[in-house]
Amino acid sequence: MIVVQIGRLAEQLGVHRNTIRNWIRSGRLPARRVPGKRYLVDEEEFIKLCHAYGLDASALQFRRVSAASQAASEPEEDWEGQTVLSPRAHAFPLSAFGADVCLTCGSCAGACPISGVDDWDPRKIVRMAVLGMEEDLVSASWPWKCTLCGKCEQACPMGVDITGLMTAVRRARDRDHVPGPLHKGVLTMLETGNNLGIPREDFVACCEAVARELAEEECPGFRVPLDVKGARLLVTVNSKEPFAEPRQMKHWWKIFYAAGESWTIPTENWDGVQWGAYTGDEEAVRLGVGRMVEAMERLQCHALLLPECGHAYHAVRMGLGRWYAEESRRFEVVSLFDLLKDYIQRGRIRLRERPFAVTATYHDPCHVTRKSLKAFGKAYDEEAREIVRRCCADFVEMIPNREDAFCCGAGGGLAALPYHEERVFHGRHKARQIRRTGASLVVTSCHNCRDQILKSLRKEYDLSVEVKLLWELVAEALIGPSRAQGEVWG
Numbered sequence: 001m002i003v004v005q006i007g008r009l010a011e012q013l014g015v016h017r018n019t020i021r022n023w024i025r026s027g028r029l030p031a032r033r034v035p036g037k038r039y040l041v042d043e044e045e046f047i048k049l050c051h052a053y054g055l056d057a058s059a060l061q062f063r064r065v066s067a068a069s070q071a072a073s074e075p076e077e078d079w080e081g082q083t084v085l086s087p088r089a090h091a092f093p094l095s096a097f098g099a100d101v102c103l104t105c106g107s108c109a110g111a112c113p114i115s116g117v118d119d120w121d122p123r124k125i126v127r128m129a130v131l132g133m134e135e136d137l138v139s140a141s142w143p144w145k146c147t148l149c150g151k152c153e154q155a156c157p158m159g160v161d162i163t164g165l166m167t168a169v170r171r172a173r174d175r176d177h178v179p180g181p182l183h184k185g186v187l188t189m190l191e192t193g194n195n196l197g198i199p200r201e202d203f204v205a206c207c208e209a210v211a212r213e214l215a216e217e218e219c220p221g222f223r224v225p226l227d228v229k230g231a232r233l234l235v236t237v238n239s240k241e242p243f244a245e246p247r248q249m250k251h252w253w254k255i256f257y258a259a260g261e262s263w264t265i266p267t268e269n270w271d272g273v274q275w276g277a278y279t280g281d282e283e284a285v286r287l288g289v290g291r292m293v294e295a296m297e298r299l300q301c302h303a304l305l306l307p308e309c310g311h312a313y314h315a316v317r318m319g320l321g322r323w324y325a326e327e328s329r330r331f332e333v334v335s336l337f338d339l340l341k342d343y344i345q346r347g348r349i350r351l352r353e354r355p356f357a358v359t360a361t362y363h364d365p366c367h368v369t370r371k372s373l374k375a376f377g378k379a380y381d382e383e384a385r386e387i388v389r390r391c392c393a394d395f396v397e398m399i400p401n402r403e404d405a406f407c408c409g410a411g412g413g414l415a416a417l418p419y420h421e422e423r424v425f426h427g428r429h430k431a432r433q434i435r436r437t438g439a440s441l442v443v444t445s446c447h448n449c450r451d452q453i454l455k456s457l458r459k460e461y462d463l464s465v466e467v468k469l470l471w472e473l474v475a476e477a478l479i480g481p482s483r484a485q486g487e488v489w490g
Contacts, residue, residue: 002063002064015055030042099160102126108121114145125166126165129169139173144417149370154370154403182416189284193270196239198242209246213247219253225263231264232302236265241307251475285315293327293328305334307447313335350478354390356391358466360394361443364384365445368445391473391474396437398433399436408444409426414426423452423456442468
């Protein structure tokens with residue numbers, strides 16, 4: 001065997017170096033690459049090739065290695081003085097996210113709404129992880145300005161799990177340095193059962209006060225069912241509602257009343273929000289989901305309904321599959337879309353025919369479309385549109401939509417983080433989409449999306465639109481109870 005270098009060999013033979021490379025790639029010159037940008041070549045095969053092309057190989061001088069040296073991965077006599085780099089240990093398991101197959105094509109950066117902010121983009125994140133720049137990644141603020149919307153990985157031709165890598169980067173940060181109130185909310189949830197630390201007696205008092213108001217206004221005899229054993233449906237709550245907007249709870253309660261639903265709310269661990277999913281705190285998510293499982297078993301409920309705060313349905317379903325697969329087989333996890341569709345199709349609720357004389361559009365939340373499609377093989381998009389069309393005089397689509405829709409800019413915990421300017425900038429695509437529809441009503445099915453459009457984008461981009469949650473639209477379109485008062489479906 002002889003040892004050759006492509007450049008030197010090309011010079012000696014009077015050919016271009018690419019000619020040598022082509023010989024090796026095509027198999028005309030059998031060769032094995034070894035350290036030092038050299039190749040091991042069979043001398044007889046090389047001489048035959050030179051004769052075939054009319055090249056004189058007799059005057060060439062080569063380093064020759066013995067058969068014993070050839071069997072070794074690095075012959076000492078040939079590689080003396082050269083440095084061989086061993087594989088580098090990485091803090092993030094690159095193969096788990098597919099980062100090691102990144103082509104650096106930039107498709108992810110082109111799809112990301114905040115590429116260029118702070119001079120960062122998703123491709124840079126992936127390359128830094130591959131190059132072992134963990135400390136720079138973990139200390140950077142850009143991974144926390146990302147909404148984890150998944151547009152980047154949707155565009156990736158190699159299927160790199162960029163949002164998974166981004167979550168791992170967040171997880172690697174010291175908990176005391178997690179920005180904003182996210183980690184505090186996680187600790188509060190673990191301590192009190194909800195991320196805002198609302199005491200049990202205050203939560204019960206709030207629910208009962210809202211229930212009395214609902215009974216006086218629209219639903220005679222209504223009482224909020226707290227800790228009712230054997231109810232069909234266990235309903236968790238977004239902690240933001242009893243804390244800041246308690247009357248928002250009325251919408252679902254009114255629907256349950258009209259449908260004659262058998263339902264209950266636990267008075268402990270009632271919060272469906274899982275902020276640990278934002279901070280990468282897997283243990284917190286495991287404990288939070290576990291408490292829901294315990295509540296289902298304690299109250300002997302048959303189905304679990306999660307609030308769509310922006311991540312709850314996705315995070316809890318992922319947690320059930322990962323840590324509580326056996327327990328979760330004993331009950332059903334119901335999406336708000338499946339529940340509303342079932343109520344309407346079975347006649348459990350009746351809606352007025354197009355009671356809203358407006359042009360409406362629908363904003364697709366990332367978690368229930370793009371991310372649910374990836375995780376569960378099902379995107380909830382048509383169900384919501386069917387309801388909006390049924391309630392509104394005219395419906396117009398944003399372009400793009402469904403799993404290709406732009407994020408509103410408030411996901412990934414960004415709504416609670418101190419990056420207001422970045423959040424508003426992220427939402428510019430959504431604001432442009434809304435304006436181009438000409439709609440006066442935007443309907444969505446996520447609390448974070450609703451708040452971002454209503455309280456940020458509408459003001460910053462001068463949008464003259466009303467914003468409603470899907471179940472709010474349904475509650476306002478109800479004709480009234482479809483079952484006799486007091487009759488409950490099993």
